[in-house]
Amino acid sequence: MNAQLPRWVDLGLIPLLNLIVAFLVAGGVVMLIGENPVEAVEHILYGAFGFGEGIAFTLFYATNFIFTGLCVAVAFHASLFNIGGEGQAYIGGLGVALVCLAFDTFLPWWIIAPLAICAGAAFGAGWAFVPAYLQAKRGSHIVITTIMFNFLAASLMVYLLVNVLKVDGTMAPESRTFEEAGRLPKIGWFMELFGQNIGGAPLNLSFFLAILACVGVWLLIWRTKLGYEIRTFGANPAAAVYAGINPVRITVITMMISGGLAGMMALNPVMGDQNRLFLELAGGAGFVGIAVALMGRAHPVGVALAALLFGVLYQGGAELSFEMPAITRDMIVVIQGLVVLFAGALEFMFRPVVARVFARTATAKGAA
Amino acid sequence: MFMDVILLLDSTVRLATPLLLTALAGLYAERSGVFDIGLEGKLLAAAFAAAATAALTGSPWLGALSGMVVAIAFALVHGAACITFRGNQIVSGVAINFLAAGLTVLLGQSWFQQGGRTPPLMGEGRFETITLPLAETVRDVPILGPIYSELLSGHYLLVYVAFLAAPFSWWVLYRTRFGLRLRAVGENPAAVDTAGISVAGLRYLAMVCAGILCGLAGSYLAIAQSAGFVKDMSAGKGFIALAALIFSKWRPVQVMGTCLLFGFLDAAAIRLQGKDLPLIGEAPVQLIQALPYILTVVLLAGFIGKAIPPRAGGTPYVKER
Numbered sequence A: 001m002n003a004q005l006p007r008w009v010d011l012g013l014i015p016l017l018n019l020i021v022a023f024l025v026a027g028g029v030v031m032l033i034g035e036n037p038v039e040a041v042e043h044i045l046y047g048a049f050g051f052g053e054g055i056a057f058t059l060f061y062a063t064n065f066i067f068t069g070l071c072v073a074v075a076f077h078a079s080l081f082n083i084g085g086e087g088q089a090y091i092g093g094l095g096v097a098l099v100c101l102a103f104d105t106f107l108p109w110w111i112i113a114p115l116a117i118c119a120g121a122a123f124g125a126g127w128a129f130v131p132a133y134l135q136a137k138r139g140s141h142i143v144i145t146t147i148m149f150n151f152l153a154a155s156l157m158v159y160l161l162v163n164v165l166k167v168d169g170t171m172a173p174e175s176r177t178f179e180e181a182g183r184l185p186k187i188g189w190f191m192e193l194f195g196q197n198i199g200g201a202p203l204n205l206s207f208f209l210a211i212l213a214c215v216g217v218w219l220l221i222w223r224t225k226l227g228y229e230i231r232t233f234g235a236n237p238a239a240a241v242y243a244g245i246n247p248v249r250i251t252v253i254t255m256m257i258s259g260g261l262a263g264m265m266a267l268n269p270v271m272g273d274q275n276r277l278f279l280e281l282a283g284g285a286g287f288v289g290i291a292v293a294l295m296g297r298a299h300p301v302g303v304a305l306a307a308l309l310f311g312v313l314y315q316g317g318a319e320l321s322f323e324m325p326a327i328t329r330d331m332i333v334v335i336q337g338l339v340v341l342f343a344g345a346l347e348f349m350f351r352p353v354v355a356r357v358f359a360r361t362a363t364a365k366g367a368a
Numbered sequence B: 001m002f003m004d005v006i007l008l009l010d011s012t013v014r015l016a017t018p019l020l021l022t023a024l025a026g027l028y029a030e031r032s033g034v035f036d037i038g039l040e041g042k043l044l045a046a047a048f049a050a051a052a053t054a055a056l057t058g059s060p061w062l063g064a065l066s067g068m069v070v071a072i073a074f075a076l077v078h079g080a081a082c083i084t085f086r087g088n089q090i091v092s093g094v095a096i097n098f099l100a101a102g103l104t105v106l107l108g109q110s111w112f113q114q115g116g117r118t119p120p121l122m123g124e125g126r127f128e129t130i131t132l133p134l135a136e137t138v139r140d141v142p143i144l145g146p147i148y149s150e151l152l153s154g155h156y157l158l159v160y161v162a163f164l165a166a167p168f169s170w171w172v173l174y175r176t177r178f179g180l181r182l183r184a185v186g187e188n189p190a191a192v193d194t195a196g197i198s199v200a201g202l203r204y205l206a207m208v209c210a211g212i213l214c215g216l217a218g219s220y221l222a223i224a225q226s227a228g229f230v231k232d233m234s235a236g237k238g239f240i241a242l243a244a245l246i247f248s249k250w251r252p253v254q255v256m257g258t259c260l261l262f263g264f265l266d267a268a269a270i271r272l273q274g275k276d277l278p279l280i281g282e283a284p285v286q287l288i289q290a291l292p293y294i295l296t297v298v299l300l301a302g303f304i305g306k307a308i309p310p311r312a313g314g315t316p317y318v319k320e321r
Helices: A007-032 A037-049 A052-077 A085-103 A109-138 A142-163 A188-193 A206-223 A225-235 A237-242 A247-265 A267-274 A285-295 A300-323 A330-345 A351-367 B002-031 B039-057 B060-084 B089-112 B144-152 B157-175 B177-187 B189-194 B199-225 B237-247 B252-272 B285-300
Strands: none
Touching: A007 A037, A007 A330, A007 A351, A007 B089, A037 A052, A037 A300, A052 A085, A052 A188, A052 A206, A052 A225, A052 A247, A052 A267, A052 A285, A052 A300, A085 A109, A085 A142, A085 A247, A085 A267, A085 A285, A109 A142, A109 A247, A109 A267, A109 B285, A142 B237, A142 B285, A206 A225, A206 A247, A206 A267, A206 A300, A225 A237, A225 A247, A237 A247, A247 A267, A247 A285, A285 A300, A285 A330, A285 B089, A300 A330, A330 B060, A330 B089, B002 B039, B002 B144, B002 B157, B002 B177, B002 B199, B002 B237, B002 B252, B039 B060, B039 B089, B039 B199, B039 B237, B060 B089, B060 B199, B157 B177, B157 B199, B157 B252, B177 B189, B177 B199, B189 B199, B199 B237, B237 B252, B237 B285, B252 B285
């Protein structure tokens, strides 16, 4: 079990093997429904990459997953499991929407946008603070508290949307639509650089913010003192304390950064797409983030690639359910589950086998 | 007024039943040292399997059986990941929840083409309520009559099973050899191993127990309380059950009390929907519904006693070499 393997095997081959198995099983599920998996993949790829609008939608979804993936990944580095990305993103949406509702009548969008980013991040971080503090100070398990906070966020938002923010005289539980200044510009020009037409896709500036966040997280984790402390604490809390790192401080700060990243995700649907606050705005992206972070091995580059893959699945899955009505969009949730199962929970399944194969080739080489 | 209270308590019992069965499922898993946040997924998968089988065969008994089989299968996947392959128990639980949420609707749509629902069950296919002997005769007796005929009688079989399962679990856990070993393997697996008992075997057995109970809970949701499966019908009950388990500090009899409390909050929230209360104005339904979560967080924070989980929970057992 503990045999040393080359780095590329541990970081490349074994994760790849896990993913392949996950997708093979997903193919099996498609066959169980009586459809052709190869054809299904073709539809997904066409839907996601076949035309400009499809590509823009793929990137739009990927934007959400980059944020939530980074959220889970940052917490992973401190050995914390933040399962509350969904609730943090939901509450982050409240922050974004409040800024837009307050200022959209008299400020231009380029002043509102930074304020909304800060508010989203602050609200998300605030929602992560309580579980973090309870974990650090009172020893309550962060997984359980963040699950509870997801439900609390949902209840709170239903209350606010139904009783406070709803437009008088309408039935729909949503805030008023923001004025022009409360909307992020679409980035059609970016798509045109590649000769593609954005069509009706809501791809907007938050896509660049997501890329920036990847760079930021990389710098934070591997190029700052705080990142070093986070990783040390994650690898060995006892050693970290011995080295003078304050565990309460690291837990709280890491979780607040994590929650802040989740909160910023809300910018994309709230300010970039719907231009109002609405129910279920995170739409499960917080949970996709878990799969994305596991698949991306908690590295920003991996997270971005995994987020892109899930963006492909979400956008391509829409096309697929149109072409093959038997395969509903719930197939994506199944794939998500399989990825989490094989790339996460069963990550050590193939390692002994691979280690044995390598040991055998090594002895064969030694003999020759 | 008296009748209102009886009816409120009656729906409390109905709503507490799935929570109780699911929380007891979690009790076996977590007492053996396997954290189980996949309760929600097992509950949902069992509900679907029970409804689908009952719809196809017309027998609620076969439905309940297949609910249990499917829940056990999911529990064993969780077991394989956490016990044999020493994976992260939380991650595995998350995977179980995703798989159940996706597969139930996907297969439901593919088999029945009703948007993820299973066909509504008519008469035979669904469990019937049980009228206790003499319930009709004593209905008119003041006070005790309504209590007997409304509150105690007229429930589904699974309700009685659930409320017997709690004291039974207490007996298993504290009065049998299996129970002693189960508690030991959750606290100190190395000691159990030294005594020559298989840690993995015990934990797998605990996962099977959890599967059976989740299967019953899912069957109750889909073929007793409702007449068929609808998308996401567990609606977070697995997590409330988990909260109830923690709130009871992993003890079976207390689990029953907590589930009744959480069921009562749910029943009260339904009854108070849109009604005005004295002093507070319109009833804060969302707040009442959120109370189980708030109470659990407050408990975990150590303000009402201390919730100490089984010591070996969350860590795979590695034999020393």
